[in-house]
Amino acid sequence: MTAPARTATLDTPPGPFTVVVDPDGTVLASGWTADVGELLPVVHRSLRPAEVQPAGHLPVLDAVAAFVAGDVSAVDGVPVRQRSGPFLEDAWQVLRTVPAGTPDTYAAFAARCGRPAAVRAAANACARNAAALFVPCHRVLGSDGGLGGFRWGTPVKRWLLDHEAAHAPEKDPRAPHHSHARGGPLHGGRPLVAPSAGSSLP
Numbered sequence: 001m002t003a004p005a006r007t008a009t010l011d012t013p014p015g016p017f018t019v020v021v022d023p024d025g026t027v028l029a030s031g032w033t034a035d036v037g038e039l040l041p042v043v044h045r046s047l048r049p050a051e052v053q054p055a056g057h058l059p060v061l062d063a064v065a066a067f068v069a070g071d072v073s074a075v076d077g078v079p080v081r082q083r084s085g086p087f088l089e090d091a092w093q094v095l096r097t098v099p100a101g102t103p104d105t106y107a108a109f110a111a112r113c114g115r116p117a118a119v120r121a122a123a124n125a126c127a128r129n130a131a132a133l134f135v136p137c138h139r140v141l142g143s144d145g146g147l148g149g150f151r152w153g154t155p156v157k158r159w160l161l162d163h164e165a166a167h168a169p170e171k172d173p174r175a176p177h178h179s180h181a182r183g184g185p186l187h188g189g190r191p192l193v194a195p196s197a198g199s200s201l202p
Helices: 060-068 086-095 106-112 119-127 154-167
Strands: 005-012 015-021 027-031 052-054
Touching: 005 060, 015 060, 086 106, 086 119, 106 119
Parallel strands: 005 052
Antiparallel strands: 005 015, 015 027
16 A cells, blocks of 8 residues: 655745655645645646645755745755656756746746747746745746746745845855846835736746
C-alpha cells in the first residue's frame, strides 16, 4: 500500500502557508491557504495523492521559516515534483533560476526559457505552477511592468517581492536595477490595486 502524502501549515506574514509532500518529503503543492483542498486540484492527476494526512511539522517548513526570516535562498534547494508536457516542465525548472530581488517580465521569462516569442506559454507555466514559493512564479511580472496576477492574491505577491528585494544578496551598486514592478515599496509608489477576482496568472 502506498504511504499517504502529508500536509502541514506555517503562519507567515502574508498568511498561512500550506505544503503537501509525498512520502519522501518532495513538495507536490504549496500555497498561501490553510485549506489543503485548494492545493490538490493543481497537482497533476498522475501525482495527485489518494490520501493526505496532517502532520504536526514537516522539515520543508523549516526552509520556509528561514525564508521568512530573511534567508531568501533557503527555499532554492527544496525538492519539488511536477508533471506536464516538456515545455511546462522545463519552464518550471527555469523559474527556479530567476533570482530573488530581480524579477523577470513574462517576456523576459519566455526568453530565459529559450522561446522569446512564447510569452503566453510562459505565462501559462506560471499560472499552472503547483509549488508556489519553491518554484517562484511570483518573480515573473506583467509585461506592462505591473504585478500581473497571482493565484494566492497580489497582496501576497507584493509582500514576497518586497521581502526579497530587502533581503537579496548585495549587488554591485553600479549594476542597473532590474526590477520591473511598479508601485509598492520597491519603487516608492503606491501599492497596485489587485486585479479582478479570478485572475490566476502568478
